[in-house]
Amino acid sequence: MVVRIALGLTLAASAAFAQIPDRPEKLRFEPITFQTPRVKDYQAKLKNGIPVFVASTGKEGTPLVRVTASWRGGAYLDPKGKEGLAALAGSQMTQGGTATLDAAALEDRLEALAATLTSACGDTNCTLSLQVLEKDLNDGLDLFVQVLTEPAFAQDRLDLAKRLASQRISRRNDDVTSIAGYQLGYLLFGDGFFASAGDTKASIDAITRDDLKAFHARMLHPGNLVVSAAGRLDRKVLLDTLDRKLGTLAPRADAQVSPKVPAPDFPRKPGIYVTDKDAPQAMVRWALPGMRRTDPDWHAAFVLNQVLGGSGFTSRLMKKIRSDEGLTYGVYSTLEPGPYWRGDMTGRVQTKNRSVAYVLRLALDEMRKLREQPVTDxxxxxxxxxxxxxxxxxWSSKPVIVTRFADEAREGWPPDWWANYREKVQAVTPADVQRMAQRLLDPQQLVIVAVGKASEMEPGDPDHPGALADVAPLPLVRVPLRDPLTLAPMR
Amino acid sequence: MFLKRGAVFLAWTFVAAPLAAQEVPVIERTLSNGMRLVMVERHEQPTIAFGWMARVGSANERPGMTGMAHLFEHMMFKGTKTIGTRNAVRDAELNDLQDKVQAQIREEMSILREKQRRGEIANMMDPKVRTPRLQQLIGEFDRLVQEQRALVVKDEMDKIYTQAGGTGLNASTSTDRTFYIVSLPSNKLELWCWIESDRLANPVFREFYSERDVILEERRQTLESRPDGVVSEAFNALTWMASPYHWEVIGWPSDISQVTREQASEFFATYYAPNNITAILVGDFDPEKAYALAEKYFGRIPANPKGVPDVITMEPPQPAEQRMMAEVETQPSLQVDFKTVPMVHKDAPALQALAGILGGAQMFMGRPGGPGGMRPPTGRLQKSLVLDQKIATSAMAFSRGMKLGGLFTLRVTPVPGRNPADLESKLYAEIEKVAREGVTDEELQRFKNASQVGLYGRLETNTGIRETLAQFLTVGTVEDFGNIQNAIQSLTTDEVKRVAAQYLVKDSRNVLVTTRRASASTAPDDPELAAMPEMMRDRVRAQLEALLKLDKGQLTEQLAALEARAAQMPPQARPAFDYLLKKGRERLQKLEGK
Structure with a gap:
C-alpha cells in the first residue's frame, strides 16, 4: 500500500467565500449530465451464441477481474420429495472438485492464485462467479470452465453439505424472522409451490450425488447461459479471452433449455394470521397483490411505494411509526419486481409484542389516507x-452495470427499459399515485402474518387500546408453527 | 477418500507469488479549527461518498450512561435550529418544559427503583407498577410531545438529502467511533457542507425522549430477538472485565431508558468538537474546492481547547480461564475468545495471519458476485476438524483489532449429535501445533496474497474506499493504513509462531459452550404428547416448557411436589401427569450430568 500525501494545497480564494445562506434551498448547483448506460455498449455474443456483457473498469480499477456465468434454473426445478436439490447442486459445484481435480486440489489451486470461485442456485437462477487477478485470468478461467462443465460433486463434500443443511433446517423455528418468512410463503403460494416449499430432513436425506449430476447436466446448455465480466483489461482482450474459453461450449446430449418458471396458482385467503412464539419482539409482515414490471402503471406504483414505505425516513410509515411513535426500529414497504409473475407489494415491521395491533392500525391508516387523498405536489x-x-x-460501478444487464437479459427484460426511466418517473402525477393506491392498497386483499407472543399481541397495548382482531375487517386466524424438520403443521 | 488421480495433484503444491500494492492517492488536510479532511479523487461516476466521524464510541461511556454514544447518533438526525422545526423559539421552550417533566418522572422512577431493590415490585419499567403521579406525569409529557410534534418538520434532513439524490444516508456507532455517511451526486458538495456543518454547529436534540423508545426497539430487534443475543452480550461482559468494551454499544436497557438531555449536551460539547472530527470524501470532486468549502462551512465551528479525555481504564491481565455454559434455542457451538492487542499494535498483523492460516485465507477475500455459497474449507481448522476428523461442520478463526484492545476468536459448530465441549481439546491441539512447530512459508504467502486481494476488492468503489479509510482512521492515522499493509507483507513465519505461543494460552481463554435448550415449541411433538386430546396437549406443552426452564434445585423441588400429589390425580389427568413427571426426571438426569 502506498499512500501519497499531497501537501501545500493553496486555499482557493473565490466565490466559495461568499456568505453562507440561511437555508439549504438557497444553494444553487451546477447541473450534471448522466447518460443512462445502454445495453448495446456492453453486450456482445460469444461464438456459440451465449450473450455476454463486458466492461473495462479503466485506470481507476484494481487488478481484479470478475467473471460470472448465470443460467435459468433453480428450486423451481426441484422434484417433489427432493426439495433442496438445486441449492445443494449450486453450492456443491465449487465444493466438490472436478473431473480432473479433486476438491482439495481445486481449493489449493485457487488459494495459490488468490482467486475465489463461488456458486449458488436460488429459486429461479444459478450463478458461478470467479474473482481472479488479471495476470492469472487464463488460469482462473480454465478452473472456471472445468467447474462449470465437469463438476465432480464428491461424495464426502456432499455429506458435509447435507449435515450443514440439516443444521440450518433445525434452526428454522429459532427466531421470529425465519418463522414469519415461511408462514407468509405458505399463505401466499400454498404448499407445494417452489417459492414456499422448503427443504425437509427427509428431502435432504433423499438427495444423491447422481441427482446433483443430472440436475447440473440438464441445465448446462448454451441456450440457458448468460455471462458478464469486468476488469481493468481492455474490453476487446477480455472479450477475446472469454470467447476462447467459453465460446466453444456445446450442449451435451442430456442438456436442455430450462422450462419457463411457473406462476403460482393458489387462492389466497386474506386475513390476520398469528403464530405464537415466545419472543421479546414480534415480526409482522404483510402482502398485497402487486404488478409486473412491464405494467404501464409500474412507475406510478413505484412512486406510491416510495411515498408509503420505500424511501426510509422520507416515507410515511417510517415517519409515523418510528419517528412519531417510537414503536419500531424500522418499517418498510417494497414493490416486488415480479420478473416471472405479478409480484407483491409487501411490508415488514418488528415491534414489541403488545404494540403489534397499534402499529398495524397506524400502517393501515396511512394506506387509507393514500387512497382517499392525493399526495401534495x-x-x-x-x-x-x-x-x-x-x-x-x-449504476455505481462497471461490475454493477454488467451484472444488472446480464440478470435482466436472463429474465427477459426489454433492453431499453431504463432508457426513459427518469422521464416516466417525472410524468407521475398526484392523481396517478392516488389511482395506484386505490388499485393496490386494498385492505380486503391483505395477508398479514404476526409472529410473536400471541397472549400479548392479541389484546394489544393498554396505552393504545385496540385488539389485533379489530385492526381490519379480516378474519383473525391462529396458524401453528411447522415442525422444523418436516414442515408439517405442529398440531 | 480421494480419487486416485486427485492424489497425484495433492502431492504437488501450488506456489503463491507476492503481489503488488494498490495505490490510493490520499490527500489529507487540517482545517483552522483542527478538523481533519481526508480526500480521494475518483472520476468514474458523478457521485461522491461522504462521511465524517467523531472519535467517540461506547468506550467513552461509563456505567449509568451506557448506550449514550449510540443514542447520540440517533439524535444527530433530529435537526438543528433551522432544520426540523417551524418555530425554533417555541420548540426550544417545549424542550425545556419536557426536561422539567422528565426530571419529575425521574424522581418517581427513583421511588420505583427503590421498590424493585426491596423486591416489592418485579420490574420498574412495567406500566402496571406506575405510581398515580408517574401516570399523570407521563400524560403531561405526552401532551408536550404532541404540541411539539405539530411544530416539527418530520425528518427534514432526510427529506433534503433524498430530494437531492442522496443515497445511503446513515450512521453507525462502534466501541470507538461514530460515523455519519451519505452519497450524493457530485454537484451537491456544498449541500453536504451546509447540512453537516449545521448539525455540528447548531444541533437541537428534539424528540429526545421518544427516541429512547426507538432504541429499546432496536435493542430488541438486533440483540434480544436473536436466539443467542443476550448470551453473547453476557459472554462479552464476562470476557472484558474492566475495559469499557464490557458493555455492548447499544447499552444496558436500564441506562437507555433513563438518560437525560443534559447528559447528551455535555457529551456533545466534549466529543463533537471539530478537533475530534475527521471527514472523508471519496469521488468526483476537486480537492482544492472541497477544502475551501470545508473551511468556509466547518471552519466556523470553534475548537474545544480542552481536547478529549483519554480512556484511562485498561484491561488487566486475565488471571484464569473463564467459562460460560449456555442453553439457548439455537444450534450447539463452541466459541473461544482470547484478548489480544489493539489494531495498530505491532503484533496485530501476525495475529491476522494466524487467523488466516487457521481459519482459511479466503476469509479475507470477500466474495465475487452471486448469492450464498460456502467458503472453501482451506484453513487448518477446517481441514482437521471438518474434513479429516469429521467432528465439526464449520470451524472459523478471526482476529479483530479495535482501538483499545483486540479479540482472537475461534468458533466451531459440532456435527449434529455431538457435544460441543468434546471438540475443545481437538481445537486446542491445532493451536498448540502452531505454537510448537510454526507455519509454512507457503501458508504465510497465501495469507499475504489473500489480504492484498481483499484490499483490492474493498478499494473498488467510492463507498468501499470510504469504509476502509474510516476503519484505519478510527484507530490511527492515514499513515497506519499504509504501514499495516506493509507490515503484513513483510511478516515472517517466526512472528506468527511467536504470537500463537504468546497470546493463545490457557489462562487467557474465554470459553462459551452453547447447547440447544429443549423447547416444547420447536421440538416436533413426541408421539405420547400427540396422543393426548388437543385441549390437554396445549396445557401440557406450556407446563413442560416451564418445567424445562428450571435449574437443578428448582426442578428437584417441583418433581418432589408433583410426586406428592400423584395419589390425588383424577384418572383422566393421569397420562398428562405421568408424561410431565417422566420428562422432568429425564431433564433432571441431564442436569446432573448422568
Missing part, C-alpha cells in the same frame, strides 16, 4: 426528485 416532488437525482448512483 411538495411531497411528490421530493420523492420524484429523489428517484431521478439518485439515478446515477444505481
Amino acid at each position: 411538495e411531497e411528490l416532488r421530493v420523492i420524484k426528485d429523489g428517484i431521478i437525482e439518485a439515478f446515477p448512483s444505481q
Whole structure:
C-alpha cells in the first residue's frame, strides 16, 4: 500500500467565500449530465451464441477481474420429495472438485492464485462467479470452465453439505424472522409451490450425488447461459479471452433449455394470521397483490411505494411509526419486481409484542389516507426528485452495470427499459399515485402474518387500546408453527 | 477418500507469488479549527461518498450512561435550529418544559427503583407498577410531545438529502467511533457542507425522549430477538472485565431508558468538537474546492481547547480461564475468545495471519458476485476438524483489532449429535501445533496474497474506499493504513509462531459452550404428547416448557411436589401427569450430568 500525501494545497480564494445562506434551498448547483448506460455498449455474443456483457473498469480499477456465468434454473426445478436439490447442486459445484481435480486440489489451486470461485442456485437462477487477478485470468478461467462443465460433486463434500443443511433446517423455528418468512410463503403460494416449499430432513436425506449430476447436466446448455465480466483489461482482450474459453461450449446430449418458471396458482385467503412464539419482539409482515414490471402503471406504483414505505425516513410509515411513535426500529414497504409473475407489494415491521395491533392500525391508516387523498405536489416532488437525482448512483460501478444487464437479459427484460426511466418517473402525477393506491392498497386483499407472543399481541397495548382482531375487517386466524424438520403443521 | 488421480495433484503444491500494492492517492488536510479532511479523487461516476466521524464510541461511556454514544447518533438526525422545526423559539421552550417533566418522572422512577431493590415490585419499567403521579406525569409529557410534534418538520434532513439524490444516508456507532455517511451526486458538495456543518454547529436534540423508545426497539430487534443475543452480550461482559468494551454499544436497557438531555449536551460539547472530527470524501470532486468549502462551512465551528479525555481504564491481565455454559434455542457451538492487542499494535498483523492460516485465507477475500455459497474449507481448522476428523461442520478463526484492545476468536459448530465441549481439546491441539512447530512459508504467502486481494476488492468503489479509510482512521492515522499493509507483507513465519505461543494460552481463554435448550415449541411433538386430546396437549406443552426452564434445585423441588400429589390425580389427568413427571426426571438426569 502506498499512500501519497499531497501537501501545500493553496486555499482557493473565490466565490466559495461568499456568505453562507440561511437555508439549504438557497444553494444553487451546477447541473450534471448522466447518460443512462445502454445495453448495446456492453453486450456482445460469444461464438456459440451465449450473450455476454463486458466492461473495462479503466485506470481507476484494481487488478481484479470478475467473471460470472448465470443460467435459468433453480428450486423451481426441484422434484417433489427432493426439495433442496438445486441449492445443494449450486453450492456443491465449487465444493466438490472436478473431473480432473479433486476438491482439495481445486481449493489449493485457487488459494495459490488468490482467486475465489463461488456458486449458488436460488429459486429461479444459478450463478458461478470467479474473482481472479488479471495476470492469472487464463488460469482462473480454465478452473472456471472445468467447474462449470465437469463438476465432480464428491461424495464426502456432499455429506458435509447435507449435515450443514440439516443444521440450518433445525434452526428454522429459532427466531421470529425465519418463522414469519415461511408462514407468509405458505399463505401466499400454498404448499407445494417452489417459492414456499422448503427443504425437509427427509428431502435432504433423499438427495444423491447422481441427482446433483443430472440436475447440473440438464441445465448446462448454451441456450440457458448468460455471462458478464469486468476488469481493468481492455474490453476487446477480455472479450477475446472469454470467447476462447467459453465460446466453444456445446450442449451435451442430456442438456436442455430450462422450462419457463411457473406462476403460482393458489387462492389466497386474506386475513390476520398469528403464530405464537415466545419472543421479546414480534415480526409482522404483510402482502398485497402487486404488478409486473412491464405494467404501464409500474412507475406510478413505484412512486406510491416510495411515498408509503420505500424511501426510509422520507416515507410515511417510517415517519409515523418510528419517528412519531417510537414503536419500531424500522418499517418498510417494497414493490416486488415480479420478473416471472405479478409480484407483491409487501411490508415488514418488528415491534414489541403488545404494540403489534397499534402499529398495524397506524400502517393501515396511512394506506387509507393514500387512497382517499392525493399526495401534495411538495411531497411528490421530493420523492420524484429523489428517484431521478439518485439515478446515477444505481449504476455505481462497471461490475454493477454488467451484472444488472446480464440478470435482466436472463429474465427477459426489454433492453431499453431504463432508457426513459427518469422521464416516466417525472410524468407521475398526484392523481396517478392516488389511482395506484386505490388499485393496490386494498385492505380486503391483505395477508398479514404476526409472529410473536400471541397472549400479548392479541389484546394489544393498554396505552393504545385496540385488539389485533379489530385492526381490519379480516378474519383473525391462529396458524401453528411447522415442525422444523418436516414442515408439517405442529398440531 | 480421494480419487486416485486427485492424489497425484495433492502431492504437488501450488506456489503463491507476492503481489503488488494498490495505490490510493490520499490527500489529507487540517482545517483552522483542527478538523481533519481526508480526500480521494475518483472520476468514474458523478457521485461522491461522504462521511465524517467523531472519535467517540461506547468506550467513552461509563456505567449509568451506557448506550449514550449510540443514542447520540440517533439524535444527530433530529435537526438543528433551522432544520426540523417551524418555530425554533417555541420548540426550544417545549424542550425545556419536557426536561422539567422528565426530571419529575425521574424522581418517581427513583421511588420505583427503590421498590424493585426491596423486591416489592418485579420490574420498574412495567406500566402496571406506575405510581398515580408517574401516570399523570407521563400524560403531561405526552401532551408536550404532541404540541411539539405539530411544530416539527418530520425528518427534514432526510427529506433534503433524498430530494437531492442522496443515497445511503446513515450512521453507525462502534466501541470507538461514530460515523455519519451519505452519497450524493457530485454537484451537491456544498449541500453536504451546509447540512453537516449545521448539525455540528447548531444541533437541537428534539424528540429526545421518544427516541429512547426507538432504541429499546432496536435493542430488541438486533440483540434480544436473536436466539443467542443476550448470551453473547453476557459472554462479552464476562470476557472484558474492566475495559469499557464490557458493555455492548447499544447499552444496558436500564441506562437507555433513563438518560437525560443534559447528559447528551455535555457529551456533545466534549466529543463533537471539530478537533475530534475527521471527514472523508471519496469521488468526483476537486480537492482544492472541497477544502475551501470545508473551511468556509466547518471552519466556523470553534475548537474545544480542552481536547478529549483519554480512556484511562485498561484491561488487566486475565488471571484464569473463564467459562460460560449456555442453553439457548439455537444450534450447539463452541466459541473461544482470547484478548489480544489493539489494531495498530505491532503484533496485530501476525495475529491476522494466524487467523488466516487457521481459519482459511479466503476469509479475507470477500466474495465475487452471486448469492450464498460456502467458503472453501482451506484453513487448518477446517481441514482437521471438518474434513479429516469429521467432528465439526464449520470451524472459523478471526482476529479483530479495535482501538483499545483486540479479540482472537475461534468458533466451531459440532456435527449434529455431538457435544460441543468434546471438540475443545481437538481445537486446542491445532493451536498448540502452531505454537510448537510454526507455519509454512507457503501458508504465510497465501495469507499475504489473500489480504492484498481483499484490499483490492474493498478499494473498488467510492463507498468501499470510504469504509476502509474510516476503519484505519478510527484507530490511527492515514499513515497506519499504509504501514499495516506493509507490515503484513513483510511478516515472517517466526512472528506468527511467536504470537500463537504468546497470546493463545490457557489462562487467557474465554470459553462459551452453547447447547440447544429443549423447547416444547420447536421440538416436533413426541408421539405420547400427540396422543393426548388437543385441549390437554396445549396445557401440557406450556407446563413442560416451564418445567424445562428450571435449574437443578428448582426442578428437584417441583418433581418432589408433583410426586406428592400423584395419589390425588383424577384418572383422566393421569397420562398428562405421568408424561410431565417422566420428562422432568429425564431433564433432571441431564442436569446432573448422568
